[in-house]
Amino acid sequence: MNQKIYNILMVGVGGQGIITASDILTLAALIHGCDAKKSEIHGMSQRGGSVFSHVRFGGKVYSPVIAQGEADILLSLEEMETLRWLSYANNKSLVVVCRTRIKPPMVDNYPQGLEQELKKVCPNLLLVEPGMLSEQIASDKFFNVALLGFIAPLLPLSVKAWEEAVRATVPAGFLAQNLNAFKQGSIFYHSIKKEVNS
Amino acid sequence: MEKLLLSGNEAIALGAYEAGVTVGTGYPGTPSSEILEALTSYPDVYTEWSVNEKVAFEVALGAVLCGARTLVTMKHVGLNVAADPLFTSSYTGIKGGLVVVTADDPQIHSSQNEQDNRNYAVAAKIPMLEPADSQEAKDFTRLAFALSEQYDTPVLLRSTTRISHSMTVVAKDETPDRSHKAEGFERDRQKYVMIPAHALVRHSIVEQRMQKIAQDCNTLGINRMEPADPRIGIITSGISYTYVKEVLPKASVLKLGMVYPLPEQLIRKFAEHVAKLIIVEELDPFFELRIKAMGFTVQGKQYLPLVGELSPDIIRCGLKEIVPHDLFAQGGSASAQKLSTSYTPPPRPPSLCPGCPHRTTFSILNKLDVIVTGDIGCYTLGVLPPFSAMDTCVEMGGSIGMVQGIEAALGSRYTHNAVAVIGDSTFAHSGVTGLINAAYNKRHSLIIVLDNETTAMTGMQPNPLSGERINKEATVKLNYLKLAEAVGIKAENVHIVAAHARAEVENAITSSLKKQELSLIVVQGPCIILKRKRKKA
Numbered sequence: 001m002n003q004k005i006y007n008i009l010m011v012g013v014g015g016q017g018i019i020t021a022s023d024i025l026t027l028a029a030l031i032h033g034c035d036a037k038k039s040e041i042h043g044m045s046q047r048g049g050s051v052f053s054h055v056r057f058g059g060k061v062y063s064p065v066i067a068q069g070e071a072d073i074l075l076s077l078e079e080m081e082t083l084r085w086l087s088y089a090n091n092k093s094l095v096v097v098c099r100t101r102i103k104p105p106m107v108d109n110y111p112q113g114l115e116q117e118l119k120k121v122c123p124n125l126l127l128v129e130p131g132m133l134s135e136q137i138a139s140d141k142f143f144n145v146a147l148l149g150f151i152a153p154l155l156p157l158s159v160k161a162w163e164e165a166v167r168a169t170v171p172a173g174f175l176a177q178n179l180n181a182f183k184q185g186s187i188f189y190h191s192i193k194k195e196v197n198s
Numbered sequence: 199m200e201k202l203l204l205s206g207n208e209a210i211a212l213g214a215y216e217a218g219v220t221v222g223t224g225y226p227g228t229p230s231s232e233i234l235e236a237l238t239s240y241p242d243v244y245t246e247w248s249v250n251e252k253v254a255f256e257v258a259l260g261a262v263l264c265g266a267r268t269l270v271t272m273k274h275v276g277l278n279v280a281a282d283p284l285f286t287s288s289y290t291g292i293k294g295g296l297v298v299v300t301a302d303d304p305q306i307h308s309s310q311n312e313q314d315n316r317n318y319a320v321a322a323k324i325p326m327l328e329p330a331d332s333q334e335a336k337d338f339t340r341l342a343f344a345l346s347e348q349y350d351t352p353v354l355l356r357s358t359t360r361i362s363h364s365m366t367v368v369a370k371d372e373t374p375d376r377s378h379k380a381e382g383f384e385r386d387r388q389k390y391v392m393i394p395a396h397a398l399v400r401h402s403i404v405e406q407r408m409q410k411i412a413q414d415c416n417t418l419g420i421n422r423m424e425p426a427d428p429r430i431g432i433i434t435s436g437i438s439y440t441y442v443k444e445v446l447p448k449a450s451v452l453k454l455g456m457v458y459p460l461p462e463q464l465i466r467k468f469a470e471h472v473a474k475l476i477i478v479e480e481l482d483p484f485f486e487l488r489i490k491a492m493g494f495t496v497q498g499k500q501y502l503p504l505v506g507e508l509s510p511d512i513i514r515c516g517l518k519e520i521v522p523h524d525l526f527a528q529g530g531s532a533s534a535q536k537l538s539t540s541y542t543p544p545p546r547p548p549s550l551c552p553g554c555p556h557r558t559t560f561s562i563l564n565k566l567d568v569i570v571t572g573d574i575g576c577y578t579l580g581v582l583p584p585f586s587a588m589d590t591c592v593e594m595g596g597s598i599g600m601v602q603g604i605e606a607a608l609g610s611r612y613t614h615n616a617v618a619v620i621g622d623s624t625f626a627h628s629g630v631t632g633l634i635n636a637a638y639n640k641r642h643s644l645i646i647v648l649d650n651e652t653t654a655m656t657g658m659q660p661n662p663l664s665g666e667r668i669n670k671e672a673t674v675k676l677n678y679l680k681l682a683e684a685v686g687i688k689a690e691n692v693h694i695v696a697a698h699a700r701a702e703v704e705n706a707i708t709s710s711l712k713k714q715e716l717s718l719i720v721v722q723g724p725c726i727i728l729k730r731k732r733k734k735a
Binding site for chain 2: 013023026027030035036037038039040041049050061062063064065067068069080081083084086087089090091092093095104105106107111114117121122
């Protein structure tokens, strides 16, 4: 492992499985032999609120928090939340956005035009549809793990480390479904890889 | 050695277990709650959620006087509640090690204020350690027990939300010290009975002890110089240390693991090595004022905020005028441009969950447009639209006292338009004494307990109204009717109603307000998250 620190910021809304996904990623990094830290906030601010998790791994990691403009990957499970956390990304970051739309309680309608804004401000944007893997995975509740599989080919962690981390994190009864979701996510990434490289 | 990924809170529990802890007490409070929950999972440790932090501290103190190594946990404001025994435990000293965890909440992620509990170490004359990650959280907890027994003092361990809730790598000890046993209570009245004659003697001992620790901490391993570029010397601790290492990797650093008392000789040595001293600390200028008082010229809060958490970005921005440019890390984004958007997404403020049993009561209180003195818990969210049905929230149990003050201030002009609203756990914590006060002082208040069978805000901990202990063991449940009767509230003024029965809740509230006598309404309905959890189980 070189000394590079990988910075992954996962964002979304409570209940989307962000904490579980970031648990798996951080543990996979540890199993792979990296130093790893992750930071998130639980408590009052999270009752129905915006959820985020900073994951950093690689050589020696000091801060558990990613500095602004330093995220290698911004993985967003909700369209609008991407823009809330955008300043953590830079023009070289990969911004993966699942186009799930969850209306905030204070507004009548979900804001329009966010897709255009994302396309305008993110040079390396990958939009994925929430239902894109519904044929391949057992249920949408494994979609968070599928998205991990989706970014896995971009990270220097072994398949074995990922699998062990999934096994240690998810309930035993749902292991097979989670492992499959992870695999389908990776397959999907490879199927659109050309797009990413271009 | 096995490597684990642990939150700071889990690491504190592991450290306590490895140190031979046999008793753990506390009251839930973000960001401290997971410590005791984790400790409960270890064998041969008695744990309890106490009724409040003061009681938790007292149970802990009784246990340590028997020789048991004991951990007591709470959030920063919880230490206010436990401050009374904290201060005098400094005088009595301990027998078994006593470590008091205060989990502070810079940025007020989930609290009512942003107090810096390092100030308690000074005021109570108790040493305080502060870890910077989970490995240190574990190691410092073990060290805190050793120091506690070495110096015959409680030791404060300060965490913050970023330490408590971040997960970092921890090496597990293969040989935890589990041989320690409580020998039993041995009389020592000069030490444990703090009548004035004894206490004055003990105070001298406390002062001598603090002088000794202030001397010894100059060579304590957790106070560590990291000499590097001599132009800038940063003095820091805790999470701020990790940010400094990211932002200024080439600067000289003095990392303080013990944040009180301060190692004056070590600071002097560090100061001789560097041209300029800068203090990087969250919240109060705690180090800054003390190090200035030692006669050093330092810079700190002039460039860094007094309010909120620090971050790598805040430190970079704050110090750019006083630190040479070449000392800053270039970062992976040196050649990249931070993304920005002119679009501001609408906020997602926290709100009462769909299906929350508290919703009924708040919607009725909104309609009645009464003054609502509120309290600490999920239900404080009743202040936000669409309910907008809360007018005060200050501290645990405050609702019941404050509603009485409104009546006391207005006297005959009081129009019986104020109600106190409090949750079940908060009521047990410190609402009961307010209730006694209301009856005793002939108040006419309406007090509403919102009972959702759990301490929901902090993660579903059982409490004296749940009929369950921390380890899921069944236990007694406080009986509202008998309590109200014993306090002196008329039986016809006590109503226990189901949260889903809107008409009944509304009727109980309007009829009680009309009657203008001291009344208690308990609105019962399980927390929706608890209900889902039970279904799953």
